[in-house]
Amino acid sequence: MNALLLELATPTAADGTFTWVWFMARKYAHMFWTATLVTLLVAVVGTLLGFVLGFAVGVVENMKIHPEDSAARKAVTRILKIIVGIYVEIFRDTPMIVQGMVIYYGLRQNNFMITSIAAGILVTVLNTGAYMGETVRGGIDSVDPGQEEGALAMGMSHAGAMLYIILPQALKNIFPEMGNTFLNNLKMTSVLNVIGVSELFLMAKTAGGAYYKYYEAYLVIAIIYLILCFVLNRVFLAIERKLKETKNYELATEYLVDD
Amino acid sequence: MAEEAVIQVENLVKNFGDHEVLKKIDFEVHKGEVICIIGSSGSGKSTLLRCINHLEHPTSGSILFHGKEIHNTQKELSDYRARVGMVFQSFNLFANMTVLENCMFGVQKILHLDKKEAKKRAIQHLQEVGMAVYIHAMPSQLSGGQKQRVAIARALCMNPEVLLFDEPTSALDPEMVGEVLNVMKELAKEGLTMLIVTHEMAFAKNVSSRVIFMDNGYVVEDESPDILFTNPKNERTREFLKRYMED
Numbered sequence: 405m406n407a408l409l410l411e412l413a414t415p416t417a418a419d420g421t422f423t424w425v426w427f428m429a430r431k432y433a434h435m436f437w438t439a440t441l442v443t444l445l446v447a448v449v450g451t452l453l454g455f456v457l458g459f460a461v462g463v464v465e466n467m468k469i470h471p472e473d474s475a476a477r478k479a480v481t482r483i484l485k486i487i488v489g490i491y492v493e494i495f496r497d498t499p500m501i502v503q504g505m506v507i508y509y510g511l512r513q514n515n516f517m518i519t520s521i522a523a524g525i526l527v528t529v530l531n532t533g534a535y536m537g538e539t540v541r542g543g544i545d546s547v548d549p550g551q552e553e554g555a556l557a558m559g560m561s562h563a564g565a566m567l568y569i570i571l572p573q574a575l576k577n578i579f580p581e582m583g584n585t586f587l588n589n590l591k592m593t594s595v596l597n598v599i600g601v602s603e604l605f606l607m608a609k610t611a612g613g614a615y616y617k618y619y620e621a622y623l624v625i626a627i628i629y630l631i632l633c634f635v636l637n638r639v640f641l642a643i644e645r646k647l648k649e650t651k652n653y654e655l656a657t658e659y660l661v662d663d
Numbered sequence: 664m665a666e667e668a669v670i671q672v673e674n675l676v677k678n679f680g681d682h683e684v685l686k687k688i689d690f691e692v693h694k695g696e697v698i699c700i701i702g703s704s705g706s707g708k709s710t711l712l713r714c715i716n717h718l719e720h721p722t723s724g725s726i727l728f729h730g731k732e733i734h735n736t737q738k739e740l741s742d743y744r745a746r747v748g749m750v751f752q753s754f755n756l757f758a759n760m761t762v763l764e765n766c767m768f769g770v771q772k773i774l775h776l777d778k779k780e781a782k783k784r785a786i787q788h789l790q791e792v793g794m795a796v797y798i799h800a801m802p803s804q805l806s807g808g809q810k811q812r813v814a815i816a817r818a819l820c821m822n823p824e825v826l827l828f829d830e831p832t833s834a835l836d837p838e839m840v841g842e843v844l845n846v847m848k849e850l851a852k853e854g855l856t857m858l859i860v861t862h863e864m865a866f867a868k869n870v871s872s873r874v875i876f877m878d879n880g881y882v883v884e885d886e887s888p889d890i891l892f893t894n895p896k897n898e899r900t901r902e903f904l905k906r907y908m909e910d
Contacts, residue, residue: 550751551755659790
């Protein structure tokens with residue numbers, strides 16, 4: 405590890421905050437870089453899988469039990485709704501930091517040797533799924549019911565209408581909320597230091613501890629978080645604008661003569 | 664009528680909670696017929712059309728297609744709905760697809776025909792309704808009349824045996840009603856079997872082969888337009904037509 409650290413002159417106690425911050429950032433540059441990648445990995449993979457889970461939860465929450473459905477169908481729908489309901493309730497009513505501890509140590513105690521990064525991703529996925537479900541349900545509700553009727557009336561199944569017609573429109577409506585969730589997850593990965601995920605917070609704690617310069621070390625990662633979120637936020641806003649804009653269409657003049 | 668019945672409605676009853684919207688409806692639709700269903704708001708005509716398509720499931724009674732009862736299973740409903748198309752008052756064009764994609768969607772995803780055939784059909788029917796130049800437009804970029812013409816083309820792409828129209832011109836500005844009715848007149852001339860819920864009395868009188876007058880959940884009168892509009896048998900039909908002609 406030492407070979408990776410730069411040989412730098414250590415500032416003295418008389419040196420100011422800025423000198424120390426600059427020293428920390430350079431001395432532990434490699435560690436902070438790796439930690440940034442771990443933070444991004446957990447946030448990106450956890451959020452994307454969490455979105456998939458969230459869509460599944462939203463679809464189940466949106467299921468309706470019709471009086472004319474078969475008894476088996478009614479039973480399956482009810483059971484699915486109960487399972488999803490319990491899951492959502494548990495993950496919305498407990499802090500993520502506690503979920504991390506319970507899942508990580510719980511699994512390891514039962515001889516399932518999960519790595520801390522995998523556990524960190526799992527916690528992020530489950531947390532995102534529980535919150536996204538509600539958003540997706542709202543997104544589905546925001547799509548005009550006529551859209552589904554149009555698809556059903558030509559012979560499409562409910563699932564097909566969901567996949568091709570409703571979810572693409574719901575996705576567009578809830579995209580801003582999805583961006584928020586991603587940024588929130590990026591920041592929330594910091595709590596995963598408690599199960600030993602080598603993300604930014606844990607690195608700052610380690611680097612700060614080496615010189616008893618916690619303020620300076622955390623200032624370094626504060627700046628890193630700020631830059632990451634600032635850039636990603638701008639990216640999401642650009643995508644959102646792109647999704648919203650309606651391009652001018654070209655007239656298919658090759659068919660003009662036939663009109 | 665010598666032709667075989669395509670759709671038979673038998674003892675159809677539909678309740679919404681305690682409210683009985685349709686009370687024992689019986690009638691048949693034969694090949695090539697253009698049937699207009701008229702009646703005041705709340706008489707149950709739209710519900711009848713939605714029951715025929717099973718968008719509302721009948722409380723009791725049955726819908727028969729070529730003599731076979733349609734049951735509430737996905738397979739039966741899909742096969743049936745693919746052959747009995749529907750055009751809505753609010754168009755219901757897919758907002759996430761272009762005009763062309765709207766017309767190709769069902770052909771590819773439901774009839775499972777290839778992209779080339781889907782596009783061929785889409786262009787053919789969009790040309791019939793005069794909308795082929797707009798294939799790249801999104802529904803939100805079209806006027807109401809244009810949307811409804813695309814919706815009709817989309818339904819035609821499935822090569823339906825029967826087309827159901829649920830108040831196709833009621834959501835349109837007056838100057839756009841004509842363009843949609845003209846398309847429907849053409850379809851009637853070509854011999855397409857159509858069942859049309861409408862408030863357009865002139866259209867019902869001039870284009871349809873049969874007119875059904877509904878009131879309070881009952882079919883009150885089922886006649887040729889010549890008789891129904893000039894010499895209605897039922898008192899309520901007379902009142903309804905009188906009110907309509909005054910407006």
